[in-house]
Amino acid sequence: QRQMCIRDSLRPAGRDVPAGRAGQLGPLCGLRPDRRRGDDSPMKQVILDVDTGSDDAIAIMLAMAAPSLEVLGICTVWGNKPVENTTENTLRVLEAIGADCPVYRGCPSSIIKHLQPNRRKIKTAEKPGRDRDGRPPEIHQDLIGSVPSTRRPEQTDAVHFYIDCLLRAERKVTVVLLGPQTNLALALTICPEIRKNIEEIVIMGGGKSRTNATIAAEFNIFQDPEAALIVAESGCSLSYVPLDATHQACVGPAEIRRLRELDTAAGQLAADLAQVMLRAYRIIQNAEEVPLHDALAVCSVIDPHVLRDRRFTRVDIDCGGDYADGQTLVDARAYPDKLPNAWFALGADGALFREMLFTYLSKLR
Numbered sequence: 001q002r003q004m005c006i007r008d009s010l011r012p013a014g015r016d017v018p019a020g021r022a023g024q025l026g027p028l029c030g031l032r033p034d035r036r037r038g039d040d041s042p043m044k045q046v047i048l049d050v051d052t053g054s055d056d057a058i059a060i061m062l063a064m065a066a067p068s069l070e071v072l073g074i075c076t077v078w079g080n081k082p083v084e085n086t087t088e089n090t091l092r093v094l095e096a097i098g099a100d101c102p103v104y105r106g107c108p109s110s111i112i113k114h115l116q117p118n119r120r121k122i123k124t125a126e127k128p129g130r131d132r133d134g135r136p137p138e139i140h141q142d143l144i145g146s147v148p149s150t151r152r153p154e155q156t157d158a159v160h161f162y163i164d165c166l167l168r169a170e171r172k173v174t175v176v177l178l179g180p181q182t183n184l185a186l187a188l189t190i191c192p193e194i195r196k197n198i199e200e201i202v203i204m205g206g207g208k209s210r211t212n213a214t215i216a217a218e219f220n221i222f223q224d225p226e227a228a229l230i231v232a233e234s235g236c237s238l239s240y241v242p243l244d245a246t247h248q249a250c251v252g253p254a255e256i257r258r259l260r261e262l263d264t265a266a267g268q269l270a271a272d273l274a275q276v277m278l279r280a281y282r283i284i285q286n287a288e289e290v291p292l293h294d295a296l297a298v299c300s301v302i303d304p305h306v307l308r309d310r311r312f313t314r315v316d317i318d319c320g321g322d323y324a325d326g327q328t329l330v331d332a333r334a335y336p337d338k339l340p341n342a343w344f345a346l347g348a349d350g351a352l353f354r355e356m357l358f359t360y361l362s363k364l365r
């Protein structure tokens with residue numbers, strides 16, 4: 001009864017779950033016989049959590065194309081753009097490649113940080129340079145492409161989807177977090193029992209020797225440090241794919257050309273998105289290649305060998321609100337103060353990543 005009350009209070013007004021909805025979630029939640037891939041081994045069931053976003057879009061396409069993955073649902077969250085945009089962008093990607101997967105709209109802001117505006121003042125620097133129109137360079141477009149999606153998100157929101165799906169799952173599910181971790185953090189807080197059905201949480205986020213949002217923090221974790229801390233302390237198996245790894249999984253003009261030459265909707269879309277990122281990276285950091293962060297995280301679910309130098313270590317998140325806000329603290333000492341809680345990858349196999357990118361995207365229309 002109590003759980004119902006908390007859950008109902010989180011449900012956005014006007015988006016009631018119709019009677020029988022839980023039944024409709026059934027087939028998405030491991031209640032059907034295992035789907036099998038070509039070699040007859042069961043597919044890995046995954047939930048994606050995205051703030052689409054250019055690299056998120058490529059990650060979604062890879063996950064939909066991989067024969068070893070069964071995507072049970074895609075949760076959206078604010079981050080690169082407001083949640084209305086990241087949801088619409090996610091639907092547009094699925095439509096472009098003709099893929100069918102339910103999309104659950106998630107949180108529009110952080111759990112706590114947006115209530116403490118002073119914490120945001122740490123990030124004051126404008127991105128350097130201007131694009132051709134005199135505007136600051138954008139790594140992510142507000143909306144992907146020019147054609148609105150004909151599809152709609154599900155009526156259930158992302159937090160309730162996690163709870164319903166993971167409580168009912170008959171085998172363990174891998175959760176892949178590619179944006180701020182707010183949706184899963186709230187689900188874990190409301191219903192900690194869902195942990196029992198989480199195989200692993202794969203996190204694109206953090207950085208030991210590289211950061212981007214601030215001097216100390218990576219963007220996804222900086223956006224909602226408390227959410228990242230809740231996930232870090234959840235007791236679930238964790239695999240971080242941080243900036244140290246993603247900056248070794250880059251594409252440049254040659255790969256973008258090769259994506260275009262696939263001559264498919266997926267290849268075209270991936271090339272356009274990577275091109276937008278590359279244009280911004282050229283202006284901001286004079287770079288000739290660009291990391292596809294979220295795409296590497298999905299590749300690591302398909303084949304962990306794409307990550308290099310993985311350490312099982314202690315990862316904590318700074319929520320102090322000052323210069324280190326959102327920093328991932330990786331305790332690599334021989335005698336860490338707390339027990340290790342996560343795998344943290346310090347590198348990636350760039351050649352294998354690019355091979356996977358072409359192999360899987362070429363399976364799509």
Ligand code: BDR
Binds near residue numbers: 056179212
């Ligand atoms: C992360 O931040 C976002 O802008 C990207 O989509 C990626 O998830 C990289 O720091």
Ligand code: CA
Binds near residue numbers: 050
């Ligand atoms: Ca992202």
